[in-house]
Amino acid sequence: MNGFDGISRRDLLKMGLFSSALMLSGSYNELFAMTDKSAAVKIPHATHFGALKAVVSGGRFMGAEPHENDYAPTSMLYSLPEYVHSQNRIKYPCVRKSFLAGQRNTALRGCEEFVRVDWKTALDLVAKILKDVKNNNGNESIYRPSFAGWSHPGVIGRPDILQGRFLGLFGGFTDTIGDYSAGAATHILPHVMGGLEIYSYQTTYEMIAKHTKTMVLWGSDPFKTFRISYSVPDHSRIEWFVNMKNSGMKFISIDPVYTETAKFMDAEWIPIKPNTDVAMIMAICFELLLNGEYDSSFMDKYTVGFDIFKNYLTGRSDGVRKSPEWAEKICGISSGTIRRLATEFRKTGTLLNSHYGCQRADNGEQFHWALITLACMLGHVGTPGGGYHFGDGGLAYSGKAMPRRMSQGRNPARTVIPASRIGEMLLNPGRTIDFNGNKITYPKISLLHNMGSNIITQHPNTNELLEGMRGVENIITHEIVWNATAKYADIVLPVTSTFERNDITYGDLYSNTHIWAMKQVVPPLFESRDDYWILTELSKRLGFEKDFTEGRSQMDWIRWSYSNVETNVPFEQFWRQGSIEFKVPSKNKNFVRLADFRKNPQASPLFTPSGKIEIFSEKVASFGYDDCPGHPTWIEPKEWLGADLAKRHKYHLLSIHPKHRLHSQMDNISLKEQYKVKGREPIVINPDDARELGIREGDLVEVYNDRGSIICGAQVSATLRRFVVRVDEGAWYSPEEPCGVGARCVSGNVNVLTPSRPTSKLAQACAAHSCLVSLRKFQGKIKNNEAYKNPVVITEE
Numbered sequence: 001m002n003g004f005d006g007i008s009r010r011d012l013l014k015m016g017l018f019s020s021a022l023m024l025s026g027s028y029n030e031l032f033a034m035t036d037k038s039a040a041v042k043i044p045h046a047t048h049f050g051a052l053k054a055v056v057s058g059g060r061f062m063g064a065e066p067h068e069n070d071y072a073p074t075s076m077l078y079s080l081p082e083y084v085h086s087q088n089r090i091k092y093p094c095v096r097k098s099f100l101a102g103q104r105n106t107a108l109r110g111c112e113e114f115v116r117v118d119w120k121t122a123l124d125l126v127a128k129i130l131k132d133v134k135n136n137n138g139n140e141s142i143y144r145p146s147f148a149g150w151s152h153p154g155v156i157g158r159p160d161i162l163q164g165r166f167l168g169l170f171g172g173f174t175d176t177i178g179d180y181s182a183g184a185a186t187h188i189l190p191h192v193m194g195g196l197e198i199y200s201y202q203t204t205y206e207m208i209a210k211h212t213k214t215m216v217l218w219g220s221d222p223f224k225t226f227r228i229s230y231s232v233p234d235h236s237r238i239e240w241f242v243n244m245k246n247s248g249m250k251f252i253s254i255d256p257v258y259t260e261t262a263k264f265m266d267a268e269w270i271p272i273k274p275n276t277d278v279a280m281i282m283a284i285c286f287e288l289l290l291n292g293e294y295d296s297s298f299m300d301k302y303t304v305g306f307d308i309f310k311n312y313l314t315g316r317s318d319g320v321r322k323s324p325e326w327a328e329k330i331c332g333i334s335s336g337t338i339r340r341l342a343t344e345f346r347k348t349g350t351l352l353n354s355h356y357g358c359q360r361a362d363n364g365e366q367f368h369w370a371l372i373t374l375a376c377m378l379g380h381v382g383t384p385g386g387g388y389h390f391g392d393g394g395l396a397y398s399g400k401a402m403p404r405r406m407s408q409g410r411n412p413a414r415t416v417i418p419a420s421r422i423g424e425m426l427l428n429p430g431r432t433i434d435f436n437g438n439k440i441t442y443p444k445i446s447l448l449h450n451m452g453s454n455i456i457t458q459h460p461n462t463n464e465l466l467e468g469m470r471g472v473e474n475i476i477t478h479e480i481v482w483n484a485t486a487k488y489a490d491i492v493l494p495v496t497s498t499f500e501r502n503d504i505t506y507g508d509l510y511s512n513t514h515i516w517a518m519k520q521v522v523p524p525l526f527e528s529r530d531d532y533w534i535l536t537e538l539s540k541r542l543g544f545e546k547d548f549t550e551g552r553s554q555m556d557w558i559r560w561s562y563s564n565v566e567t568n569v570p571f572e573q574f575w576r577q578g579s580i581e582f583k584v585p586s587k588n589k590n591f592v593r594l595a596d597f598r599k600n601p602q603a604s605p606l607f608t609p610s611g612k613i614e615i616f617s618e619k620v621a622s623f624g625y626d627d628c629p630g631h632p633t634w635i636e637p638k639e640w641l642g643a644d645l646a647k648r649h650k651y652h653l654l655s656i657h658p659k660h661r662l663h664s665q666m667d668n669i670s671l672k673e674q675y676k677v678k679g680r681e682p683i684v685i686n687p688d689d690a691r692e693l694g695i696r697e698g699d700l701v702e703v704y705n706d707r708g709s710i711i712c713g714a715q716v717s718a719t720l721r722r723f724v725v726r727v728d729e730g731a732w733y734s735p736e737e738p739c740g741v742g743a744r745c746v747s748g749n750v751n752v753l754t755p756s757r758p759t760s761k762l763a764q765a766c767a768a769h770s771c772l773v774s775l776r777k778f779q780g781k782i783k784n785n786e787a788y789k790n791p792v793v794i795t796e797e
Contacts, residue, residue, distance in 0.1 A: 045516075046517070049662070061080075061522050070235055124541065129474050143448050160453075180360075182198050182356040183360075185367075204395070215353050216254060216352050222238075223260050226392065228662050232514065234507060273724075274640065281367075352389065355390070357769065359759070361768075362757070395510050403505070422455065436763065458751070500520060502519060503558065504561050514580065562574065660674060679784075681748025683775075734787035
């Protein structure tokens, strides 16, 4: 474990940067104890948690050994055998009892028993529903919420790709645009920078380690986000950060939470109030402008619209000077600290590092726009050690072509809605909304066809979503386990995990240094089938099997995908050894984001109307949105600690990504015993707040607002500022009254409380971090958490 000089294994285990099988609970070890280790075989596979060798004995997945070069394997990787053999596995095709009898009774979803059926019955029924919905209501009435690939890292077997291809050939569907992760940033940044930017290749760690003096972690917790990846993670990112710390680089964390990364890096903690980052950025920009410390030559040469922004900073346009004193009252950070940071940022090689959390808030578009503006004023954009650094980029790029994906083809329906608008769409068919300079009209949805997405857990404002789902006549779900989305479906098709099918993938998402074989580890459990088989069978019934499969088996598609890889290694050899590694050319290690643009903006212009960075965007201004004007602007959130609502709900709730699961994946296994409190999702509370509320470590706490109520277990910690609480997203939903919309969730699913309100008219993105709640110590009787209890499945003669 090179790179952790002076840091003990015990410290690393405490930090959770990597794990060993010894960390697993006794119940897990007992369940997977091998009686004959000599009979075990090891099969290569790859996951969102890392590459591994699956230890298989007696047809059972017994253990996961991380790849030999995995710098920091996670507890989630070691837990994968238990996930595959979970007691929550869906064993057979199932249909809700009254639905099978020809009655919709949508109010019974979530509490009615299911009937076991055979595959022919299930597939015939699904095909009939698809035909009826298309004929009676049109293809726009079919909605695909499965827009992301977090359920499967494979290139061929990803449910969203397969479903898009299938439904496109069927005549089309209503699709999703944008995502929950970075929806605000990905819609504003093309206007500002000419591209998505936040998902683009970033300055390499080689250049950062050599040139950066100060790294500002602005709402960023790399050690946690690096644990997983959209493809296969490369945990060497963590080694880079450890080495940067050891080299003496200074770290500053601007965050309401004192993160694990901040603690490990000995970062100075600036505990800002949630959702006030833009105000603080404005004050730093003001200070740079007032003292003439900004890089005026950079602004003149590489940006447009700065004069308009200057008038906003100085108050000429709105009468409010964006001074440090003004910001102090908003963000809770002293004016002296803000002034010091402005000077320090300008005089040193400062890199502004951020992820996606800050933009998942009211007016979230403003955060990344403002941060880029600050980086421009500092004059560091396009330099090796400065500017900004987004997301998980940083590993140098191999330059090699990766396995190709199966084409989703064309969606003839052409109807899309923003990712965070599901609940609103279901409740308001026919409503027209603004979106990025256009108009979108919600269709009436008759079929919600879900593959690889646990929408009831992931979508904000759970009760709104459930109410909207009651108006949908048909809900079909392909799932591995009995999570809430499966329980609230009409037809449930049991699908295989990645370990029960073959596929191919690559990693890391940015570096493209590996091709990984995802070899089948065990036969499909029970009656589960892979999604390709299911959709092939449906395409037979619907008359387009040839177009869907192109005559290829899934293994044929894997070979076809591999043929795109730039290598002399034959497929059979690759498949046998399980992986290929590509070296990174030395020149690619010197990559600096926007270096070419900085060197010659005329020869390497941005894809903006001006070819430059647009501090003021005429295009955005032309939309006329009051919640997203033409330049970075502080706009008071609808829910924050400075709102009138805070007099009634005085705590700001942050729903951060979890450490020990991927969204809701892994919430049902014994790994949860390491962090759950009395079987409920933890709520982290500042010690002073806990004392004021009479709450102690381990107490049950009711967390509530006007959208709903949840039960959590208290964790008291000084790792967040006062009046801020944290409940990680992803806990499985478990209402006290399964048939009643609005029931209290006894397992602590935070999205019962979060708003579905959009960031603005521009992006219509997720604003879940703008959320106020109240707390009280729970006293009395409470229903057991039945989130992990399977529904009743009966077999009819």
